[in-house]
Amino acid sequence: MTDPIDNNASAAQPINTRPSRRDVLKLGSIAALGALLGGGALLGRATPALAEAASTGTLSPSESFDIVIAVYPNGTLLDFAGPSEVFHWLPNTNIRYASLEGGPVTLEYGVVYGKTERLADIAKADLIMVPGGSDLTAPMQPAYQAQIRRLADGARYVTSVCNGSLVLAATGILKGKRSACHWAFINDLKEYGAIPVPERFVEDDNGRFMSGGGITAGIDFALRVAAKLRGQQVAEFAQLLIEYDPAPPFHSGHPRDARPEIVAMVEKELPGASKGLARIPGIR
Template sequence: MTNDSENNRSGERPISGGYSRREALKLGGLATLGTLLGGGALLGRATPALAQASSAGTLSPANPLDIVIAVYPGGTLLDFAGPSEVFHQLPNTNIRYASLNGGFVTLEYGVEYGKTERLADIDKAGLILVPGGSDLTAPMQPEYQAQIRRLADSAKYVTSVCNGSLVLAATGVLKGKRSACHWAFINKLSEYGAIPVPDRFVEDDNGRFMSGGGITAGIDFALRVAGKLRGQQAAEFAQLVIEYDPAPPYHSGHPRDARPEVIAMVDKELPGASKGLARVPGVR
């Protein structure tokens, strides 16, 4: 799961020319995509928008980016699955998945994820991403916290999705820093010295610290990170490849939009949620 060649060996079906879907999309941008899919009408409207001049990222495409996604038991798959999909579309970018003990990790709902590397075996990360979870007992343990703090101290970019920001904050690395979090837990950040900001994407220190709100915000977060580091066109390419074109059937994704009775249902399930102070196992 750590690279495209492994994905191909595990059975990803090649498309024309012998390339896997992911490899083909990376190789030639929209030109390759249009040729392989038979292009004209499908890409007719999208091509002009993506052909426009766009802002450059802070990293040259020639500069490699090493991303470490730190997972743990009880973590939420979507918190990092969305960002992972975006990051895999970026040029010269390597994504590694690591956990405290390595191997397979049992996430939320019993999902078994792996095989992961050991955090202690990773010397450094260009970007570290800490996702959130329904149970933060494991990432709040001293051994895990020490590894996250070690990597965060030397990383060029320190990031989180959902209540993964609580894990980072508990290490002390977010003290005095602005950060996003899932709306139900956001005010817990201040208990660790971080500054809670109820936005879908938040950055501090000129982008060294970047965070996304709850769960699905991970895709918005990843696209913002992609645009900042690799440029707008690279981010737009990733967005098109994964067909991120959200059109939710209901406007109930945040308390500012949800009906009062629905908010009450969440508060019953997560006491304190509407005040941003819901409890999550592992957090005091």
Template sequence: MTDNSNNHAAGKPLNRAGHARRDALKFGSVATLGAILGGGALLGHATPVLAQAGSKAELAPNEPLNILIVNYDGGTLLDFAGPSEIFHRLPNTNVRYASLNGGNVTLEFGVVYGKTERLADIEQTDLILVPGGSDLSVPMRPEYQAQIRRLAEGAKHVTSVCNGSLVLAATGILNGKRSACHWAFINKLSEYGAIGVPDRFVEDDNGRFMSGGGVTAGIDFALRVAAKMRGQQAAEFTQLVIEYDPAPPFHSGHPRDARPEVIAMVDKELPGASRGLARVPGVR
């Protein structure tokens, strides 16, 4: 898996139909999207709703937005793949991926993600995103922490998904700040001076700090970030394009809903999880 591009698709030239589809999926109107999908019946009554102005965007349409996603060995793919899918579809937005030494990183389950940039080569970014992982040993190293802290201090927005908030908190940047985290690790945040909040999306300092809960919360998180940066209509358009219409088959995504025997299974795998104090390699 390799992706180090901005929002313009790489590879062989698109034909006319390909250009039309790509542009519609990124910037086009709902009417254009409806035509591509095969008619208005699929859209039903959604068009008038999506045509509303929605919330005011922080950025003007012509203002660029630079987003940096931090990668590292042991990271969880979905923590940043979900947000990446959304961010790449926003107008005038550039998404970059970086790791300490650049090149390939080996994520959880042996997934190799390639062609990342070197963190030291990136002077600054508007928004930094630190995803979580099953092993935080690498991003907790002093040299990694120094680069993340440098970029976070200069960013307009500092964000995380899942237990990536522990990585940010360890740098000191979240001291006294409210933050989300995966439910199994959320109470570890206080050991680094942050305030854990058991919500799917949390923001502090008028949105300078934004965070998503565990793994799949990255999609909800990214849509909220999109609405803040580019306005509600842009976020709703992106949600529709990717058909984010969750309907889980089981109500077992959080301890408040899961059956006791299922919670016990997770506690066996991650001791202390039900108390929000599960341990992850790299975190003391």
């Protein structure tokens, strides 16, 4: 992300006029996307080329769309940082970050995420996304749950990444719905009436409910969401810009691929993980 510009800065202060990497990519991408989708598209003027390119998406090219990412103390940064990067490249899409109290939020490992809005101050969201965390005590509290349920009830799309699906499930909105979750916690979904599906991306009710598996699955999840909303070309465009071309050095990202001794190490750290029943603070 680019640093904010202080328009009140003294003229005597040196000003760095070199554009950031994201500025360069953004400017280039706007030109490229305009050419790809038929020029003027990003200004809301739907051309025949744009209409054709976006025909597989559920949104019209000029339709604005609001995404609310609901964060909380001890949440996992990568759960929403990956999806956020994808969403920020989508045209006519506004991303808002909110928490129960607003302001800075201390995430997992002591990482402080900057200013957030108060959930109660957001009237509605077109899409709400709940990331996961290493401690779900805060998002399982009644006040947070009430705000999530309120926004989810009015949203066109209700989504989660990692064990954020447990937070959603605890509100009751996923009762009877299929959902993904991190492999170590996936069967905990049953306690809240949700249907656990051990896949990297899961949707239900024609895509109204969409979820990603554990942590890094958030990028796969976001690209699928992007394709659903704005069409495959736009999603592929975002994927190319962020160079999402994974080539892991080890095949150890899931118990089905990891060596038994590695799975045993995780089981020692998270008892019950091999059965998808690991417990973390906040889960009843």
